[in-house]
Amino acid sequence: MKTFRMGGVHPAANKLSAGVAIRPADIPEVVAIPMAQNLGAPSKPVVAKGDKVKVGTVIAEPGGFLSSYIHSSVSGTVDKIDSVPDATGKKVPAVFIKVEGDEWEESIDRSATVERQLKITDPKELVDRIFKSGIVGMGGATFPTQVKLAPPPGMKCEVVIINAVECEPYLTSDHSLMLEHAEEILVGVTALMRAMQVERAIIGIEANKPDAIALMTEKASTFSGITIQPLKLKYPQGGEKQLIDACIGKQVPSGGLPIATGALVQNVGTAFAVYQAVQKNKPLFERIVTVTGKSLKQPSNFLARIGVPIANLIEAAGGLPEDTGKVISGGPMMGKAMPAVNSYMVKGCSGILIMPSAEAQRKEAQPCIRCAKCVDACPMGLSPLFISKYSQKHMWAEAEEERIYDCIECGSCSFTCPSHRPLLDWIRQGKGKVMGIMRQRAAEAKAKAEAEKAKAENK
């Protein structure tokens, strides 16, 4: 079985909610839809207080090139535009909507039948529909999909790779999606292939989901060009660069775009959202989210509307257990600990993990013993022990030389460290700083070149 070649760790899977049927979460009386739901610029609200909206009505437009549309997830009246805390407690603007009934936009096809024949065949129109439907990367990075579907000039896409790895422990949202909507996903993949004008797609699934592999393989036999690639269990296989390596054996060059290998990676959740957008004209306003934890009564997979309070979801899964130590938005490896359970559902939220206090507490950091376990574990071939120290000591030039900017922040180094050193915390800090310096340098070089060019022209 295939896997990526460098590094990786094996955290306990703990897929407590595997095989639990998806159930729709209740719609609350008021939803708050945050305006920063994608990587890049936040969206600009286009509704005002008192406006009536239906399910699927556009409530925000892209605020820049790297941005996306946001649609109402409920029907009702816009109550106010105020700020709400996001998963990390930082304030982001949000549109509050008072729920009245559940009336959908007429254009949305609400039937459950699977439409296999693509309704849009023109690649440009396909990308436009995806853009208008507000689709972002559903794996958690929330990169606006329409931007990814338009590779820079000179780069050619040869294969679409679908990320159905779900290598994060605990999370089962992609798994349950595949079990319940296999055919729809495959139609979505076909749409993505058409959008990129390629004939080949690979769906990478880790071996701990044999039922999903069997079902998807069976269904995929009726679709042309789609193959299912079972992958050996290893974290972080769901990383874009790692998945490309695992599926087609090519490595993304340092500092380069993944498309340089000819592969375009999309999450399986994104493929499903593309299906809904293209075949059912349904914008992205709900998603599957895993609410799980060892002491939680009822680990579940919910189909939750965007803007639903996270607290409601936890309540529906049996309520916050008494021994709660941390509530994490996302998985245990890359997720973020929430300072308070007062945020709202967003497009990128694939899971809510409740950690008991006994497990949640970090152990005290001990001195580095130079065992190089982190070097072995790093899937990008970096030396986490050095780059974390460099960024701690503000040695940015040295950190850049050690390619700190290549770090994918998977946390394998911190996970594997026998001294419990907070390696990633420091590396993330330094990575931001170094990339800022690099951007500034590039901008300065560009300005200088332009000035010289202008000077030459004047002569």
Add this chain to the structure above:
Amino acid sequence: MVILISLLVLGVIGCLAAVILYFIAQKFKVDEDPRIDQVEEVLPGANCGGCGFPGCRGMAEACVKASSLDGLLCPVGGQDVMQKIAGILGMEAAASDPKIAVVRCNGTCDARPKTSTYDGPKSCAVAASAFAGETGCVFGCIGLGDCVEACQFDAIHINTETGLPEVDESKCVACGACAKACPKLVIELRKKGRLVKEQHRRLWVECVNKDKGGVARKACLNACIGCGKCQKVCKFDAITVENNLAYIDPEKCKACGMCFNECPTHAIHASFDVPKPRPKTETAEAPKAAAPAATAEAPKAEAPKVETVKAEAPKAEATKVETVKAEAPKAEAPKAETPAATAEAQTAEAQTAEKEVKVEPKTQE
């Protein structure tokens, strides 16, 4: 014999090399302004970077190159050193006020309750990028001491009781390293202020919270709520309120202390003993009679807020009233302190008394 020969050979080689090196050094000598060395000699040699140049040598070069000394200042050496440099270079030293770092947050452990616990690396920069903060206030001091680490002069330390950094006035040279290190931009360099009775007089708003008054107050008892009372009372137009936050312009502030006495949340910090407002003797004797008038004068926004706080934590409020009393005129202090300590119902009375004292200067003028 062998030893002698080797000594001789080595000696000859040494002498030859010295002669060659001397001539090469003469030939390739870099002509440098000798004044750079002189200026560097005068500079303190702290290499703190507070002047904006890479070390004292960089500063010396900049001074020699510059046509005037305007805008060049060694914060460590201050005016004295700049005068000496001016003497060497034959220029006028620009007049400058000595500055000092001030901490613009008074979110002590008591005033700003924790809502979550952070267990990552002990670094403000890391914590600031990871989440909004351990308390309800997103803007304030994190208290993990990046400023302490940045300071080369041992002038800033975390007070373990308040959890906030404190600047040692005698050691701070205003190099600005702490201000740069702070991810929340809580530390500011301000004028040290004029010296009166061995105290430098400066006032600043000890809060950077831009939330609306109610939100800010809920997160921290000492927060600036942006009520604008200080702005109204300031005679020198030195205070601006923007984004629910007051800011005192150090250039305009005359350190009269009016705003300090006016601030309902004590968000304004004074580095000196602010003169107490003089209360009328009659009102001090009969606070009850004057109370209704005083409440009527106080802006509505403030009145309910104070009450809510009291309802939530009557005990905390009682202590608070006591501290307020300490500032109030001595003649009245014992009277107000008794009700605050005895019963809750009477705390309300103390409250009105407190408010009344505050409004006093207004009515007088």
